[in-house]
Amino acid sequence: MTLRTTTILVATGLLALGACAPAMDGTGTAPGAGMTRTQQGALAGAAVGALYGANRDDDSSGRGRDAARGAILGAAAGAVAGNILDRQAAALEQSISNPNVQIVNHGSYLQVILPEGILFATGSAAVSGPAQTDLYAVARNLNQYPNSRVEVIGHTDNTGSAALNQDLSQRRAQSVAGILAAAGVNQGRLAATGRGFNQPIASNATDAGRAQNRRVEILIRPTQ
Known part of the structure; x- marks a missing residue:
């Protein structure tokens, strides 16, 4: 042939x-x-x-x-x-209680978007109690589907210096990754990265846009 x-x-x-x-x-x-x-x-x-x-x-x-x-x-x-x-x-959508958490299936990977408002107080990298509950639900899901690598990425708006925002976004990503690890996710699967204000998803010219930009994303990429 x-x-x-x-x-x-x-x-x-x-x-x-x-x-x-x-x-x-x-x-x-x-x-x-x-x-x-x-x-x-x-x-x-x-x-x-x-x-x-x-x-x-x-x-x-x-x-x-x-x-x-x-x-x-x-x-x-x-x-x-x-x-x-x-x-x-589908399992993630059922297990996460906060309706403001977005779960996007891109076909080759999953994206979990957590707005700053449900995770942190202003300027803080300490995860709130209710948000920890949802992160534990994410961790259970990751353990149920173990064949993936997980990228935790912190983002900010453009208020303040680039250095300040880079540091804050990194600390926030590490805080979220730390909770996933504490909930039993193998640390070898986890990577935490701060992107500062370099990857906005909305305009930083408005309050609503800045609020959208302040977020942490969990990217779940299958390895098999």
Whole structure:
């Protein structure tokens, strides 16, 4: 089987997977927007697997066969990973009591966004009691799904000097990571980083925007 023929077959398979999802409804929604993470993971895995399989050896004698096998294995692995993230995100949503905590499933990783207002007093890096309860819930979830690395990232608004905000964001990230570790998360999985005011998600020109920028994010990235 030629590489071109196999590429067509793989593309056909990808289209078949995509057909499981709702089609674009004419509102400008991007293809795949209505798909589950399992379906998106299968599509991505199939594409990566096909490319890997097609290029796994130096000659082209078995490249078509390898591309097809790679697509099948990649689709299966991607579907499993997407399904796990779906289930982990749903479990997090059920276990966290504060409605101001946002959980975003990006398909390849989960993002937990905790506003400053539920975590810290102004200028402080000491985590409040109610927020600790939710962080313990996050820790239980991380222990239930152990195959991931966890990045805890602190952010501030632009009030004050860059040095002051960098230090505060680092201490806050370390405080959150410390609670996750105290709740049983393996420290080898955890990394704490302060970004100061370098990554705003809203305008610092308004009170509401600055409040959004003052946050800690927990990024959960699967390792298998």
